Amino acid sequence: MTMLRAHYPWMNTDEVIYLNAASTGPHPARAVERGREWLELRAQPHHISIPHMVNAAQHAREHFARTIGADSDEIALMPNTTYGLNLAARGLPLRPGTILTFDGEFPSCVYPFMALGSRGVALERVPFGEDGLPDEDELITRIGRGDVVAVVVSWVQYASGFVVDLERIGQACRKADAFFVVDGIQGCGVLPINVHELPIDIFASGAQKWMLSPWGTGFVYVRRELHEVVQAPDVGWACMTTTGDYAHLTDYKYEFWPDARRFEIVTLAYQDFAIANESLSAMHEAGGPLALSEHIGALADKLVAWAESRSDVKLWTPSARSKRAGVIAIVPDDMTGALARLKKAGVVCVPRENAIRLAPHGYNTTEDIDRTIAALES
Numbered sequence: 168m169t170m171l172r173a174h175y176p177w178m179n180t181d182e183v184i185y186l187n188a189a190s191t192g193p194h195p196a197r198a199v200e201r202g203r204e205w206l207e208l209r210a211q212p213h214h215i216s217i218p219h220m221v222n223a224a225q226h227a228r229e230h231f232a233r234t235i236g237a238d239s240d241e242i243a244l245m246p247n248t249t250y251g252l253n254l255a256a257r258g259l260p261l262r263p264g265t266i267l268t269f270d271g272e273f274p275s276c277v278y279p280f281m282a283l284g285s286r287g288v289a290l291e292r293v294p295f296g297e298d299g300l301p302d303e304d305e306l307i308t309r310i311g312r313g314d315v316v317a318v319v320v321s322w323v324q325y326a327s328g329f330v331v332d333l334e335r336i337g338q339a340c341r342k343a344d345a346f347f348v349v350d351g352i353q354g355c356g357v358l359p360i361n362v363h364e365l366p367i368d369i370f371a372s373g374a375q376k377w378m379l380s381p382w383g384t385g386f387v388y389v390r391r392e393l394h395e396v397v398q399a400p401d402v403g404w405a406c407m408t409t410t411g412d413y414a415h416l417t418d419y420k421y422e423f424w425p426d427a428r429r430f431e432i433v434t435l436a437y438q439d440f441a442i443a444n445e446s447l448s449a450m451h452e453a454g455g456p457l458a459l460s461e462h463i464g465a466l467a468d469k470l471v472a473w474a475e476s477r478s479d480v481k482l483w484t485p486s487a488r489s490k491r492a493g494v495i496a497i498v499p500d501d502m503t504g505a506l507a508r509l510k511k512a513g514v515v516c517v518p519r520e521n522a523i524r525l526a527p528h529g530y531n532t533t534e535d536i537d538r539t540i541a542a543l544e545s
């Protein structure tokens with residue numbers, strides 16, 4: 168199996184150890200090359216045919232679908248995670264009641280749902296447990312209360328790296344007749360998932376992090392049975408079947424695509440999705456989410472073991488592999504000193520919510536992690 172390092176020649180120097188995929192995933196060299204080609208074509212657009220554009224978009228739907236176990240006609244291309252979450256917030260037929268999320272969620276799971284107050288739908292945040300991590304038991308208890316109309320959570324928490332139990336939460340939602348909406352961005356691409364086997368209604372993810380793709384690329388999965396139930400708040404020319412024939416756009420036939428393309432509203436960033444296609448092919452060729460999760464899990468094991476061996480460092484991320492993905496959050500007593508030492512050693516990472524977030528990917532090696540640990544100990 169080829170892991171991803173070969174796609175990143177610039178990583179083969181001692182200068183940089185890139186552990187920041189949870190912020191921005193770097194493009195593999197072949198994706199950069201594809202981007203150059205598209206920019207050249209785009210500079211003289213008569214070299215780009217409509218089928219070329221339409222195919223790039225369709226391949227992107229197929230890649231995203233494969234990444235999460237969906238069918239490509241359940242995928243709508245989006246510029247990021249938050250558009251998909253807004254589709255859920257404003258498009259699902261929510262009766263008045265409560266939407267639950269966890270406290271400490273990334274704001275994309277909060278603001279679009281807070282905005283529903285005038286419709287009689289209130290967002291309630293379930294507090295952290297004593298360990299500073301999402302309290303899944305408390306969430307499940309509240310879902311059973313009777314007033315809950317939807318639950319929105321991140322698959323992987325952006326700061327602590329905690330992986331939620333999608334099966335358990337989704338089942339509780341089904342029992343309570345509540346919709347289940349997932350922000351997938353911190354796991355998508357590097358954790359295996361099969362959305363058809365899970366009680367998930369809507370799953371939204373940007374591709375700019377773990378999927379190593381351009382800003383402005385992402386998707387939303389809408390469960391097939393909901394395609395006609397979700398009433399898209401925004402409507403545009405690209406939602407309609409008339410987009411299939413550019414010669415007759417002004418027929419104004421108000422007929423939505425029968426599949427998830429009905430949620431795509433406007434002209435897409437074709438060149439960016441073409442780049443994303445290269446990144447995603449490289450990831451699939453390396454074994455896809457399952458193989459990547461094993462590789463990343465093994466790298467993370469080392470960071471976890473190191474943090475647990477230290478009396479001056481707290482591990483915020485759960486130590487069990489099943490409860491973590493690529494985000495490993497550590498809290499050294501001396502945060503400022505630790506950040507400075509990492510920076511000096513060329514380790515690219517960021518502080519989030521009073522922790523240092525280390526985010527290795529398929530291009531990182533055991534040596535990268537050993538050098539990171541050495542830097543923290545120096």
Ligand SMILES: Cc1ncc(COP(=O)(O)O)c(C=O)c1O
Nearest residue numbers: 247248249273275321325352373
């Ligand atoms: C959990 C989570 N959701 C969403 C986002 C970003 O949202 P968007 O893709 O809409 O910019 C981030 C980025 O930091 C995130 O960590």
